[in-house]
Amino acid sequence: MDDASRLNLTTAAVLATGPATAYTTQVKNEQPDGSFVEATVPDPQAWRAAVHTNAIDIYLMAEADGLVGKALRGIVPQDKVTKRFAGTVVGVRKEPSSTRGIVTIYTGTDRENKDAISKQPLPAGCEQVRTERTDDAIGRAVARRMTTLLGHRVLLFIEMEAMSGNANGHSVRVVRHAESLGVDAKAAERGLGLL
Secondary structure (H helix, E strand, O other): OOHHHHHHHHHHHHHHHOOHHHOEEEEEEEOOOOOEEEEEEEOHHHHHHHHHHHHHHHHHHHOOOOHHHHHHHOOOOOOOOEEEEEEEEEEEEEOOOOOEEEEEEEOOOOOOOEOOOOOOEOOOOEEEEEEEEOOOHHHHHHHHHHHHOOOEEEEEEEEEEEOOOOOOOOEEEEEEEEEEEEEOOOOOOOOOOOO
16 A cells, blocks of 8 residues: 555544544542542543554455445446446336345337346336345445436446356346436326336
8 A cells, every 4th residue: 555545544544533532531540538539531542443443444445345445346437347327217126036126227228128027028118227135235225215216317327247156157237326317207208107
């Protein structure tokens, strides 16, 4: 790690920890008469320990497979791994076998696509993407966000993820982020109801 990165990490850890004055401890001071008086005093060791822990947490989050690294990997364009495209969210359901949210979006595609759960053809112009597993807090948050965007035109940030246990090399599109572009007023004109 270079000096600039180390300084940035230290600054982030200190900011996450808060002021050293917030870290105190109670001490008992014996008085000349043999009595004890309790006092609150600064605890710089506790503050340093908190900075240490926060620095490690921040570094691990920023690693390629860490919480932040994985999130950024899903939205920063990379060779055929990430994609961005727009569509209207018309349905969100939980896939029982994986607990992933299955998001149906109207993009106007000419391809015929099948529903990930029922395997029946999707309405014309529709395709599907997945969230992370909803038994994971991040997957659950993305699925909830997609539900709040029903009927909205969105810009989707998708990461292509290899399907586990699939020897054919098939990938699925996993939503990493969605930005609302507003309610799709033309959805009703096209006869597009919410699924």
